Amino acid sequence: MSRPRVRLVVTADDFGYCPRRDEGIVEAFLAGAVTSVSLLVNGAATESAAELARRHSIPTGLHANLSEGRPVGPARRGASSLLGPEGFFLGKMGFREAVAAGDVDLPQVREELEAQLSCFRELMGRAPTHVDGHQHVHVLPGVCQVFAEALQAYGVRFTRLPLERGVGGCTWLEAPARAFACAVERDARAAVGPFSHHGLRWTDAFVGLSTCGRHMSAHRVSGALARVLEGTLAGHTLTAELMAHPGYPSVPPTGGCGEGPDAFSCSWERLHELRVLTAPTLRTRLAQDGVQLCALDDLDSKRPGEEVPCEATLEPFLESSLL
Secondary structure, three states: OOOOEEEEEEEEEEEOOOHHHHHHHHHHHHOOOOOEEEEOOOOOOHHHHHHHHHHHOOOEEEEEOOOOOOOOOHHHHOOOOOEOOOOOEOOHHHHHHHHHOOOOOHHHHHHHHHHHHHHHHHHHOOOOOOEEEHHHHHHOOOHHHHHHHHHHHHOOOEEOOOOOOOHHHOOOOOHHHHHHHHHHHHHHHHHHHHHHHOOOEEOOEEEOOOOOHHHOOHHHHHHHHHHHHOOOOOOOEEEEEEEEOOOOOOOOOOOOOOOOOOHHHHOOHHHHHHHHHHOHHHHHHHHHOOEEEOOHHHOOOEOOOOOOOOHHHHHHHHOOOOO
16 A cells, blocks of 8 residues: 655754854765754854855755844843843743743844844845744744744745654653653644744644654654654655754854853764764665655645644554654
8 A cells, every 4th residue: 555755854953053063964965864954143153054055055944043142133232031141042941931931022032033034144145945943942932923923024934843743652752851842842733823824834744852862763763754644645745844953063162152062062962863864774764664855945835724633643653652
Protein backbone atom coordinates (compact mmCIF):
# COMPACT_ATOMS: atom_id res chain seq x y z
CA MET A 1 0.00 0.00 0.00
CA SER A 2 1.36 3.44 -0.86
CA ARG A 3 2.32 5.78 1.95
CA PRO A 4 1.89 9.53 2.31
CA ARG A 5 4.72 11.46 0.70
CA VAL A 6 6.67 14.00 2.75
CA ARG A 7 8.47 17.13 1.61
CA LEU A 8 10.78 18.10 4.46
CA VAL A 9 12.51 21.38 5.21
CA VAL A 10 15.47 21.00 7.57
CA THR A 11 16.06 24.36 9.28
CA ALA A 12 19.24 25.15 11.21
CA ASP A 13 18.51 27.72 13.90
CA ASP A 14 20.87 30.25 15.52
CA PHE A 15 22.80 31.16 12.35
CA GLY A 16 24.99 34.12 13.29
CA TYR A 17 25.43 33.02 16.92
CA CYS A 18 29.14 32.31 16.53
CA PRO A 19 31.59 31.49 13.72
CA ARG A 20 32.04 27.86 14.82
CA ARG A 21 28.31 27.21 14.88
CA ASP A 22 28.02 28.88 11.47
CA GLU A 23 30.86 26.79 10.03
CA GLY A 24 29.01 23.60 10.91
CA ILE A 25 25.70 24.90 9.59
CA VAL A 26 27.23 25.82 6.23
CA GLU A 27 28.94 22.43 6.10
CA ALA A 28 25.56 20.75 6.63
CA PHE A 29 23.93 22.91 3.96
CA LEU A 30 26.62 22.15 1.39
CA ALA A 31 26.21 18.45 2.19
CA GLY A 32 22.50 18.72 1.43
CA ALA A 33 21.53 17.91 5.02
CA VAL A 34 20.19 21.39 5.89
CA THR A 35 17.92 23.24 3.47
CA SER A 36 17.20 26.47 5.34
CA VAL A 37 18.68 28.63 8.10
CA SER A 38 17.28 31.12 10.61
CA LEU A 39 19.49 34.15 11.26
CA LEU A 40 19.90 35.93 14.61
CA VAL A 41 20.40 39.59 13.75
CA ASN A 42 21.74 40.35 17.24
CA GLY A 43 24.25 37.49 17.14
CA ALA A 44 27.98 38.00 17.52
CA ALA A 45 28.64 36.68 14.00
CA THR A 46 25.61 38.14 12.24
CA GLU A 47 27.48 40.01 9.50
CA SER A 48 29.78 37.13 8.58
CA ALA A 49 26.80 34.73 8.63
CA ALA A 50 24.88 36.99 6.24
CA GLU A 51 27.90 37.02 3.92
CA LEU A 52 28.04 33.21 4.03
CA ALA A 53 24.34 32.99 3.24
CA ARG A 54 24.75 35.25 0.22
CA ARG A 55 27.89 33.46 -1.00
CA HIS A 56 26.31 30.01 -0.85
CA SER A 57 22.73 31.07 -1.77
CA ILE A 58 21.33 29.65 1.46
CA PRO A 59 17.57 30.19 1.95
CA THR A 60 17.59 32.42 5.02
CA GLY A 61 14.88 33.52 7.41
CA LEU A 62 14.85 35.60 10.58
CA HIS A 63 15.22 33.96 13.99
CA ALA A 64 13.31 36.64 15.94
CA ASN A 65 14.95 37.03 19.33
CA LEU A 66 13.24 38.52 22.38
CA SER A 67 14.89 36.43 25.07
CA GLU A 68 18.70 36.36 24.72
CA GLY A 69 21.28 39.13 24.54
CA ARG A 70 20.87 42.75 23.55
CA PRO A 71 18.02 44.27 21.51
CA VAL A 72 18.56 45.97 18.16
CA GLY A 73 15.58 48.33 18.42
CA PRO A 74 14.64 51.38 20.52
CA ALA A 75 14.86 49.38 23.78
CA ARG A 76 18.65 49.53 23.66
CA ARG A 77 18.51 53.31 24.27
CA GLY A 78 16.67 53.20 27.58
CA ALA A 79 14.45 51.38 30.05
CA SER A 80 12.20 48.71 28.56
CA SER A 81 9.93 45.96 29.83
CA LEU A 82 11.89 43.58 27.59
CA LEU A 83 15.16 44.10 29.46
CA GLY A 84 16.72 43.42 32.82
CA PRO A 85 18.76 45.99 34.76
CA GLU A 86 21.95 45.26 32.79
CA GLY A 87 20.32 45.94 29.44
CA PHE A 88 19.91 42.36 28.28
CA PHE A 89 16.75 40.43 27.38
CA LEU A 90 15.18 38.56 30.29
CA GLY A 91 16.19 35.04 29.24
CA LYS A 92 14.36 31.96 27.99
CA MET A 93 12.26 31.47 31.13
CA GLY A 94 12.47 35.04 32.43
CA PHE A 95 10.73 36.39 29.34
CA ARG A 96 8.03 33.73 29.63
CA GLU A 97 7.45 34.60 33.27
CA ALA A 98 7.23 38.31 32.48
CA VAL A 99 4.72 37.67 29.67
CA ALA A 100 2.59 35.48 31.94
CA ALA A 101 2.63 38.13 34.65
CA GLY A 102 1.54 40.84 32.21
CA ASP A 103 4.78 42.75 32.73
CA VAL A 104 5.76 42.90 29.05
CA ASP A 105 4.66 45.93 27.04
CA LEU A 106 3.45 44.42 23.75
CA PRO A 107 3.98 47.64 21.73
CA GLN A 108 7.65 47.37 22.74
CA VAL A 109 7.63 43.79 21.44
CA ARG A 110 6.29 45.11 18.13
CA GLU A 111 9.02 47.78 17.96
CA GLU A 112 11.76 45.21 18.53
CA LEU A 113 10.34 42.81 15.96
CA GLU A 114 10.13 45.61 13.38
CA ALA A 115 13.71 46.63 14.14
CA GLN A 116 14.93 43.05 13.64
CA LEU A 117 13.01 42.74 10.38
CA SER A 118 14.60 45.96 9.14
CA CYS A 119 18.03 44.82 10.28
CA PHE A 120 17.61 41.58 8.35
CA ARG A 121 16.78 43.47 5.17
CA GLU A 122 19.86 45.66 5.61
CA LEU A 123 22.07 42.60 6.09
CA MET A 124 20.63 40.43 3.33
CA GLY A 125 19.27 42.99 0.87
CA ARG A 126 15.85 41.33 0.87
CA ALA A 127 13.02 40.23 3.13
CA PRO A 128 13.39 36.94 5.04
CA THR A 129 12.06 33.72 3.50
CA HIS A 130 10.38 33.05 6.84
CA VAL A 131 10.38 34.26 10.43
CA ASP A 132 10.36 31.99 13.47
CA GLY A 133 11.19 32.62 17.12
CA HIS A 134 14.37 32.01 19.11
CA GLN A 135 13.38 29.69 21.98
CA HIS A 136 9.85 29.71 20.49
CA VAL A 137 8.96 33.14 21.89
CA HIS A 138 6.81 33.87 18.83
CA VAL A 139 3.97 31.57 19.99
CA LEU A 140 3.64 32.96 23.52
CA PRO A 141 0.20 34.38 24.43
CA GLY A 142 -0.11 38.00 23.34
CA VAL A 143 3.29 37.94 21.66
CA CYS A 144 1.92 35.71 18.88
CA GLN A 145 -0.68 38.35 18.00
CA VAL A 146 1.91 41.12 17.76
CA PHE A 147 4.25 38.81 15.87
CA ALA A 148 1.58 37.95 13.30
CA GLU A 149 0.66 41.62 12.84
CA ALA A 150 4.32 42.60 12.30
CA LEU A 151 4.90 39.84 9.73
CA GLN A 152 1.73 40.69 7.84
CA ALA A 153 2.70 44.36 7.69
CA TYR A 154 6.17 43.42 6.46
CA GLY A 155 4.87 41.05 3.80
CA VAL A 156 6.33 37.87 5.32
CA ARG A 157 3.97 34.93 4.83
CA PHE A 158 5.82 31.93 6.23
CA THR A 159 6.43 31.06 9.87
CA ARG A 160 7.01 28.03 12.10
CA LEU A 161 4.28 26.40 14.13
CA PRO A 162 6.21 24.32 16.72
CA LEU A 163 3.34 21.93 17.33
CA GLU A 164 4.92 18.50 17.58
CA ARG A 165 2.06 16.16 18.37
CA GLY A 166 2.84 13.32 20.73
CA VAL A 167 5.83 15.04 22.32
CA GLY A 168 4.38 14.40 25.78
CA GLY A 169 4.81 10.67 25.17
CA CYS A 170 8.51 10.92 24.31
CA THR A 171 9.81 9.17 27.41
CA TRP A 172 13.48 9.67 26.53
CA LEU A 173 13.16 13.40 27.22
CA GLU A 174 14.16 14.49 30.71
CA ALA A 175 11.19 15.79 32.74
CA PRO A 176 12.09 19.52 32.45
CA ALA A 177 12.67 19.22 28.69
CA ARG A 178 9.41 17.33 28.21
CA ALA A 179 7.48 19.88 30.28
CA PHE A 180 8.94 22.74 28.22
CA ALA A 181 8.17 20.94 24.96
CA CYS A 182 4.56 20.37 26.05
CA ALA A 183 4.22 24.04 26.99
CA VAL A 184 5.55 25.10 23.58
CA GLU A 185 3.09 22.70 21.90
CA ARG A 186 0.17 24.19 23.88
CA ASP A 187 1.22 27.74 23.02
CA ALA A 188 1.61 26.79 19.35
CA ARG A 189 -1.89 25.34 19.25
CA ALA A 190 -3.30 28.58 20.70
CA ALA A 191 -1.30 30.65 18.18
CA VAL A 192 -3.06 29.05 15.20
CA GLY A 193 -5.91 31.56 15.38
CA PRO A 194 -3.81 34.76 15.31
CA PHE A 195 -1.44 33.30 12.73
CA SER A 196 -4.29 32.31 10.42
CA HIS A 197 -6.13 35.60 10.89
CA HIS A 198 -3.08 37.52 9.69
CA GLY A 199 -2.44 35.31 6.68
CA LEU A 200 0.58 33.40 7.91
CA ARG A 201 1.42 29.96 6.54
CA TRP A 202 3.34 27.02 7.96
CA THR A 203 4.13 23.40 7.22
CA ASP A 204 1.61 20.66 7.90
CA ALA A 205 3.86 19.10 10.52
CA PHE A 206 6.75 20.05 12.77
CA VAL A 207 9.49 17.91 14.34
CA GLY A 208 12.37 18.94 16.54
CA LEU A 209 11.31 19.25 20.16
CA SER A 210 11.78 15.50 20.66
CA THR A 211 14.98 15.20 18.61
CA CYS A 212 17.13 18.04 19.96
CA GLY A 213 20.78 17.55 20.85
CA ARG A 214 21.69 14.17 22.33
CA HIS A 215 18.20 12.92 21.50
CA MET A 216 18.70 13.22 17.75
CA SER A 217 19.18 10.01 15.77
CA ALA A 218 18.04 8.74 12.40
CA HIS A 219 15.72 6.36 14.26
CA ARG A 220 14.05 9.10 16.28
CA VAL A 221 13.71 11.58 13.42
CA SER A 222 12.04 8.85 11.37
CA GLY A 223 9.82 7.90 14.31
CA ALA A 224 8.80 11.51 14.92
CA LEU A 225 7.80 11.92 11.29
CA ALA A 226 5.85 8.65 11.49
CA ARG A 227 3.85 9.99 14.44
CA VAL A 228 2.81 13.12 12.60
CA LEU A 229 2.02 11.11 9.45
CA GLU A 230 -0.47 8.87 11.23
CA GLY A 231 -3.94 9.49 9.84
CA THR A 232 -2.73 11.08 6.59
CA LEU A 233 -4.30 9.49 3.54
CA ALA A 234 -2.05 7.28 1.43
CA GLY A 235 -0.72 9.04 -1.65
CA HIS A 236 -1.15 12.52 -0.17
CA THR A 237 1.83 14.85 0.18
CA LEU A 238 2.59 16.22 3.63
CA THR A 239 4.89 19.19 4.23
CA ALA A 240 7.03 19.14 7.35
CA GLU A 241 9.83 21.04 9.07
CA LEU A 242 12.66 19.53 11.11
CA MET A 243 14.17 22.07 13.50
CA ALA A 244 17.87 21.48 14.15
CA HIS A 245 20.76 23.14 15.97
CA PRO A 246 23.92 21.73 14.36
CA GLY A 247 27.38 23.23 14.41
CA TYR A 248 30.79 23.06 15.98
CA PRO A 249 30.43 23.98 19.67
CA SER A 250 31.09 27.58 20.68
CA VAL A 251 34.26 28.28 22.64
CA PRO A 252 33.90 31.17 25.12
CA PRO A 253 34.19 34.07 24.99
CA THR A 254 33.42 34.03 21.25
CA GLY A 255 29.78 33.94 20.30
CA GLY A 256 26.41 34.73 21.79
CA CYS A 257 24.15 37.75 21.45
CA GLY A 258 26.05 40.16 23.68
CA GLU A 259 26.56 38.07 26.80
CA GLY A 260 28.83 35.37 25.40
CA PRO A 261 27.76 31.88 24.31
CA ASP A 262 25.43 29.88 26.53
CA ALA A 263 25.81 26.26 27.65
CA PHE A 264 23.47 25.09 24.86
CA SER A 265 25.80 26.48 22.19
CA CYS A 266 28.97 25.25 23.89
CA SER A 267 27.64 21.71 24.28
CA TRP A 268 28.99 18.66 22.42
CA GLU A 269 25.35 18.11 21.42
CA ARG A 270 25.73 20.67 18.64
CA LEU A 271 28.41 18.49 17.02
CA HIS A 272 26.27 15.39 17.60
CA GLU A 273 23.41 16.97 15.62
CA LEU A 274 25.80 17.94 12.83
CA ARG A 275 27.07 14.37 12.57
CA VAL A 276 23.59 12.83 12.61
CA LEU A 277 22.33 15.22 9.93
CA THR A 278 25.27 14.69 7.59
CA ALA A 279 25.68 10.92 8.07
CA PRO A 280 24.39 8.65 5.27
CA THR A 281 22.20 6.78 7.79
CA LEU A 282 19.63 9.56 8.14
CA ARG A 283 19.50 10.31 4.41
CA THR A 284 18.98 6.62 3.64
CA ARG A 285 16.28 6.27 6.30
CA LEU A 286 14.40 9.33 5.04
CA ALA A 287 14.55 8.08 1.44
CA GLN A 288 13.17 4.72 2.55
CA ASP A 289 10.33 6.56 4.31
CA GLY A 290 9.47 8.50 1.15
CA VAL A 291 10.81 11.81 2.51
CA GLN A 292 12.17 14.38 0.07
CA LEU A 293 14.30 17.25 1.39
CA CYS A 294 13.50 20.63 -0.09
CA ALA A 295 13.75 24.37 0.49
CA LEU A 296 10.99 26.49 1.94
CA ASP A 297 10.36 28.16 -1.39
CA ASP A 298 9.50 24.76 -2.88
CA LEU A 299 6.76 23.95 -0.41
CA ASP A 300 3.03 24.11 -0.77
CA SER A 301 2.56 25.37 2.79
CA LYS A 302 -0.55 25.35 4.88
CA ARG A 303 -2.95 28.15 4.05
CA PRO A 304 -4.89 30.20 6.59
CA GLY A 305 -8.09 28.53 7.66
CA GLU A 306 -6.93 24.97 7.04
CA GLU A 307 -7.70 22.69 9.94
CA VAL A 308 -4.89 21.62 12.27
CA PRO A 309 -4.98 17.80 12.43
CA CYS A 310 -6.68 16.39 15.48
CA GLU A 311 -4.46 15.19 18.33
CA ALA A 312 -6.50 11.99 18.53
CA THR A 313 -5.11 10.76 15.22
CA LEU A 314 -1.69 10.46 16.87
CA GLU A 315 -2.66 8.38 19.90
CA PRO A 316 -1.83 4.98 18.36
CA PHE A 317 1.82 6.07 18.08
CA LEU A 318 2.25 7.36 21.61
CA GLU A 319 2.59 3.99 23.33
CA SER A 320 5.09 2.76 20.75
CA SER A 321 7.32 5.85 20.75
CA LEU A 322 10.80 4.80 19.69
CA LEU A 323 13.54 4.81 22.31
